[in-house]
Amino acid sequence: MNLSHLPCDRRGFLRCTAAASAVSASGWLPALAHAAAAQRGKKSCVLVWLEGGLSQLESFDMKKKYSMFEPIESSVPGIQVCDKLPNVAKLMHHAAVIRSMSTPENEHVRARYHTHTGVRPVPGQVYPSLGSMVAMELGDPDSAIPNYVVIRGKGRGGTGSGSGFLGPKYQPLKIDDIKNGIENLTPPGGMQQFDRRLNLLEEVEAGFYKTLPAKSAFAHLTTLRRASTMMHSKESKAYDLDLEPAKAREAYAGRYGDSFLMARRLIEVGVPFVELSLPEWDNHSGCGLHKENLPPLDIGLSALIKDLEDRGLLDTTLVILMSEFGRGGPARVGTGHKEDRGHWHKAWTTVFFGGGIRGGQIIGKTDETAGIVEERMVNIADYFATICKILGVDYMKENIDPGGRPVPIVVDAQLSPPKVINEIL
Amino acid sequence: MTRFSIAGAMLSFIVFAPPDAHCQVRSGDVVDTAQFIDQQIDKQLSAANIPASPACSDSDFLRRLCLDLHGRIPTADQARQFLDDTREDKRARLIDARLAHEDYGIWMGDVWLHRLFPERSSQNKVKPGPLREWLTAGFNQNRPWNALSYDLLTGTGEDTHANPAVTVFLNDSGTLKPEEAADLVVPVFLGVKIECAQCHDHPFNELTQDDYWGMAAFFTKLVRDGKGTSETRGLVERVNKKLKLPPYAKEVPAKFLGGAEPELDPDGPYRPTLARWITAEDNPYFARAIVNRVWAHFFGLGIVNPVDDMDDNRPSHPKLLSGLAERFVASGYDMKYLVGSIVNSAAYQRSLRPVQGNEKDAAAYGRKPVRLLTPLELFDSLKTLGIIGNHPPHKLRVERRRFAHFFQAGDDPLDYDRGIPQLLLLMNSKKYNASQFRQVQALVKQLETADTVLEAIYLSILSRRPTEAEHSKMTALLDTTTSRTLTDSATDIYWVLLNTSEFRLR
Structure with missing residues (x-):
């Protein structure tokens, strides 16, 4: 590494941003949003991360015998979701539910890393x-503002999301x-x-x-x-929720509302990847935490999807709902333990909304405990490759690791080609 | 090596509770062990054909030692004094003085408090203050590590003041569950990660679910009881009550990790049996785990990494690890002896700056690995500089915690894990900017000339004097028209140095 690799000189961008800030400040967001959307033609992604593990049995893979909540019908005949998600239920025609995720890690930190990077920790x-x-x-x-933003909740979320x-x-x-x-x-x-x-400071740093x-x-x-x-940028105003009209803030009510609203504001100014880490889904037994957290999730998530739709951004914005794993119970510790909801990585559920996918679909199938995949197992490589396809990113694109080896985005794509979920594309 | 003998090891094998004799660091042994460290490191360096960087400068050494032993940078006065000291053995003297200073125990107590009582939402109501003081006293009195560990593992008492060691196992709803206690104790004292074996046999090493639940079984008698409030109530091991294990637990008798099932008196406490096994001289993990952790404290990486998962990973220097562990046991688990040996070694005192051929592979120790100040080191250093206000202790602790939380450091100390918001805080916070101005204002008032002000700023922040080039560059920037203009322009320099890599790294 030498200094000539450091990003371009700072005076250059100072000039650019000075010129740009001549534009009236009042109309900054619509103007920027418009420009961002027009020049982009590129997609963006909101990753909604439920820290700890969403229970598939109490959300999108309802089972008569074991779910602790009631199922309700959704906007798509035949697709049921849990009764704590009534607003999301109305938007399921935008959604593809993947019920057959299966991954190798069952402890939070390791699983978080695996499901963020596609590899197991070494x-x-x-x-x-x-x-x-x-x-x-x-x-x-x-870009004046970072292209990847992680909005963390109270928890220590964000591990695994590094570069x-x-x-x-x-x-x-x-x-x-x-x-x-x-x-x-x-x-x-x-x-x-x-x-x-x-x-x-730049001069002193160069001398040092x-x-x-040192890398650091x-x-x-x-x-x-x-x-x-x-x-120096005006895009950074996107971080200021107080600039949002009161009416919009009302729609994004509930505990997670601000995070979802921030995501929309960032997508609007052209940030391609926003991750929301929502804390406290590590619900080991019974359904207390889910009972508490599903309603605010329902409000925030549905507000975001509707808002993106209203602004014509839903087709170019993929919203992903996922965790590091699901929750077991019957499949994990025996059918006698109906209330157990320990970590479970062998079968779990994720949901895609928007992004131009063919919505209203269920992918994969689990057994009566929602703990064993019976059809169409999806591993992390398949999953990443599918996301890349939806977003228009070449998952074979190689980055160079510190040892000088080329590493594709989907790491083992050459050895074992991933099975893209083509049904939803 | 005369102090270590097989007979000695055999003899102490039959000792039950570890002795708590007060150990004195013997400088001869420290020098001998420092040489042992260097032999081991140098042997591998030359085998791999990696050159060693020269010794670091006095100011780097002072800064490094203060950060490692006291958790903060030295003051400008301390730097001036050390740099101007012409005695040949001034580094060894400094080590002795800093080890003897009460700030050593305060910092070690802090480090171990965070390890033994990590911030969890379920422990909000338990007050760790007494434990902090207990650990501080333990490190300052240089209690042997086996004795400290034994007390931490087995503590019972009416309340957290009567026996602060009980705090480790307490939480808001009473006590840690057996499996939580095992998850805490095993990585900290044995350097083995066992969480994965909770649900399935461990993926890499030989540990099975029996090992996991066998260790958890030692903690099935914990009951929160005694006098005091919900914040301070103590802990007992209840004779006839067993905590319930979760439904997915494997019900197995208490069993040592990778070892035997001991005979337990069903009517007695279980933890002393476990603690005797853990702290026994022939325990395969105990001494290695602490040696590796202490090493990592001073180098930013362990001889085996991660330090809490030693079973799955290979040591970079196997003989160094086992040799240090043997010497440490032979010293009577003497922490200051271990620390003193490490910081007296040439490996510790090597420059951060690479020479041709040792740029890569930090774990070879051809140069000292570069790392960031941890959030707490940064906060305490800002405090030393006077950037953090003079709050009463309680308020200061709250601010310190908030600061550390905002920085949320990752697991790898060699990794740069600061983000934009953290840099913005130090660059643009109104409070910190105002304090910087006040610090410089005081310097200007006291020292008057531009030269001396500049020197004081460098000594305060970087623990060194400016180089000639820096001196001419920076004095040119100082506006000496009035004391106000001097303060303004000197504050620019203060701000710059505070935001440099040189200040943030070590």
Whole structure:
């Protein structure tokens, strides 16, 4: 690594952003959104992550004998969902439900990593998350705001979503406190002082890097520059939920509402990959947490899908609902334990909405416990390849790992070609 | 090597509860073990044809040692004093002084508190303050690691003041479940990760579900009981009550990890039997686990990684690990001896800067691995600088926790895991900017000349004086027209240094 690989000089973008900010500030969002959509023709993705594990039995794979909630009919005849999701039920014609996910990891951190990167954790090498790879493919490399944003809840969500060997430029921007969005975007001494200081800092950093060319020093400078670019941009207003009209904020009610609303605002200004990490789905027995969390999920998720539809963005925005695994019970510990909902990776459910897929479909089938896949098993490679297909990303595209080896987005795609879920394309 | 003998090892095998004799670091042994470390490291370096970087500068050494032993950078005065000290053995002297200082125990207590009592939402109401103080005292008195561990594993008491060690097993609803207790104890004290064996046999090593539930079975008698409030009530091992295991548990008798089923008195407590096995000299994991953790504390990576999953992974230096573990046991589990040996080694005192041929492979230790200040080190260093205000202790602790939470560090200390929001905080926070201005203002008032102000800023933040090039570059930027303009322009420099890689890395 040497300094000439560092991103272009900062004065360049200062000039660009100064010109751009001449546009009236009041009309910034619609104008930007319009421009973003027009020049893009590219798709984007919202990954809704339920931290801990969504129970398929209490959501989208209802079973008479074991589900603890009642099934209700949806907008698609024959597709039932649980009664805690009445608003999402009305939107199932946009959805493809995959009931036959099956993966190898059953512990949160390992499973999170596997379902974010497509590989099992091994010491010594960190693989990039799908979000980082998709953002790299679909995002504007000169974008003023990061192409991959992770909105974290109260939990420690966000592990596994890193850029791994793609490096600091593709690290997600992590928003921890959704109410406050991104804080400290304005320097207290004014932009002029900030730019003066940052110029000096760049010089000092360059000198330091010559004597200690450490990866982390490179990452530090890259991140400083990304932060500064963001500070100079008007797209960063997307992080400010207070700019949203009151009526829209009402639609996004409930505990998760702000996260979903933030996702829409980011998609609108052209961020290609947004991940929402919603905490506290690690519901080990009974259905208490799900009872509490499904209604706000129902409100937020349905508001997002309807809003995207109203704005003409649903066909180009894939919304994914998933966790690191599902929940077992009968299949895990025997049919006597109806209330057990321990971690279960052998059969679980994810849902796609929008993104131009053929909605109103069920993929795969499980046994009467929803714990064993009976038809159309989908592993993580199949799943990633399908997402890439939907988003228009070549999953054979190779990135170079630190050992100099080319690694396709779907890591083992060459050895064992993934089975894309073509039925929904 | 005269202190270690097979006879000695055999003898202590029959000791039941570990002794708590006060150990004195003997400098001769420390030097000998530091040399042993270097022999092992150097042997592998030359076998792999990797050159070693030269020794680090005095300021790097001072900064590194203060961060590792006290969790924060040195003050400008400390830096000045150390840099101007002309005695040849000043590094060894500094090590002795810093190990003897009470901040050593405070920092080690903090590190171990986070390990033993990780922040979980289910432990909001249990107050860890007494445990923190107990650990601090233990490290400052240099209690042997086997004795500390034994007490932590077996503690019972009326409340958390009577015996702070009980805190480890408490949570809001009473006590940790048996499986949670096993998940905590086994990685921390034995360096083995067993969670995966909860539901299926471990994917890589030999551990089975029997090992997992066999270890969990030792914790089936925990009951929260005693005096005090819900925050401080204590812990007993109830004689006739067994905690229920979850439905998917494998019901097996208590069994040592990868070992035998002990005879347990059904009417007695179980944990002392487990603790005796864990802390026994012939335990295959115990000494290696602590040696590896302490090593990782000083190098940013263990001899085996991850440090809580040693069973699945190979050591980079097998003989170093086993040799250090043997010496540590022979020393009577003397923590200051172990720490002193490591920081006296040339490997520890090597420069961060690579030379041709040792850029890669940090685990070869041809150069010192570069890492970030951890969130707590960063916070405490900002405190040392006066950037964090002078709050009362309770308020300060809350702010410190919030800061650490905002930075949410990942698992790998060598990885750069800061994001844009974290950098924005340090660049643009109103509060931090105002304190920087005040710090510089005070320096200007006290020192008056541009030269001395500049030197003080460098010494405070980077623990070194500016180089000649830096000196001429920076003095040119200082506007000495009035003390106000000097303060303003010097604050620019202060801000810049605070946001450099040099300050954020170590």
